[in-house]
Amino acid sequence: MTPRLFHLSPDNYIFPDPMFALNDPDGLLAIGGCLAPERLNLAYQSGIFPWFNEKEPIMWWSPSERGIIDLDEFHVNRSLKKAARKAQPVVTVNMAFDSVINACREQRINAEGTWINQQMLQAYKNLHELGYAHSIEVWDQDKNLLGGLYGIMNSGVFCGESMFFHQPNGSKLAMWALVNWLKKHDAHFVDCQLENPYLTTLGAKLIPRSEFLTRLNKAQSYEIPNSMWAPQILEYIYD
Numbered sequence: 001m002t003p004r005l006f007h008l009s010p011d012n013y014i015f016p017d018p019m020f021a022l023n024d025p026d027g028l029l030a031i032g033g034c035l036a037p038e039r040l041n042l043a044y045q046s047g048i049f050p051w052f053n054e055k056e057p058i059m060w061w062s063p064s065e066r067g068i069i070d071l072d073e074f075h076v077n078r079s080l081k082k083a084a085r086k087a088q089p090v091v092t093v094n095m096a097f098d099s100v101i102n103a104c105r106e107q108r109i110n111a112e113g114t115w116i117n118q119q120m121l122q123a124y125k126n127l128h129e130l131g132y133a134h135s136i137e138v139w140d141q142d143k144n145l146l147g148g149l150y151g152i153m154n155s156g157v158f159c160g161e162s163m164f165f166h167q168p169n170g171s172k173l174a175m176w177a178l179v180n181w182l183k184k185h186d187a188h189f190v191d192c193q194l195e196n197p198y199l200t201t202l203g204a205k206l207i208p209r210s211e212f213l214t215r216l217n218k219a220q221s222y223e224i225p226n227s228m229w230a231p232q233i234l235e236y237i238y239d
C-alpha cells in the first residue's frame with residue numbers, strides 16, 4: 001500500500017486501512033474528524049489512536065512499530081516488590097477516573113506540555129461514562145493517591161493512554177496491578193502505542209504494525225466480563 005495522508009470528515013466515522021499510514025516512526029494516518037465515542041471506539045478497534053496538541057487539528061496515528069507489553073513478560077524487579085510490601089497499597093478500579101486523568105494531564109503540563117488537552121479530556125471522560133475508558137488507582141493507607149493509569153478496553157487488548165505518580169513507583173504499581181488484573185481475566189496484552197525507556201524497564205517491546213494488527217484482530221473475539229470493570233477494590237492483586 002502506498003502511504004498517504006487522509007482527511008476525515010466530522011460525520012463519517014470510517015477510517016482508512018492503517019497500513020496506509022506514513023512510513024515514519026509515528027505513522028501519521030489521518031487528520032480531522034471528531035472525538036465522538038463511536039469514532040474513538042472504532043479507532044482503537046482498528047489499531048489507530050488520536051494524538052495532538054492544543055490548537056492543532058485532530059491527528060490519527062498507527063505507528064510502523066507498536067509498543068506492547070505481553071502480560072507474561074511484564075518485569076517486576078526487587079525494588080518494585082519492596083515498594084509494594086512497604087506501602088501496602090490499596091488498588092481500586094474505576095473509583096476515581098476523573099482524578100486519574102486530571103493527574104495525568106497536570107503531571108505532563110508541569111513537565112513538558114500535554115496531548116491531554118480539553119478536547120481529549122472531555123472525550124475520554126465521555127468514554128468512561130459509557131463503559132469503555134477505565135482507570136486503575138493506587139492509594140496509600142491514608143487514602144491518598146500514589147499513582148494510577150487510564151486507558152481503553154473494547155476487546156481483549158487494554159489500550160493504555162497515560163499514567164502518573166505522586167510518589168515513587170506509583171505508576172509502576174498501577175501498571176503491575178493492571179497486568180495482573182488482565183491476566184486474571186485471560187486478556188491478550190497491553191497496547192503502549194509508542195515505546196519509551198520507562199516502559200521498556202517494565203517489559204515493553206516493539207512489534208511491526210502488521211503483527212500488531214493481526215494480534216489485535218484476534219483479540220476482537222474476546223468477551224469482556226461484565227464484572228471486570230465494575231468499581232471495586234482489588235484484593236491480593238500483587239500476589
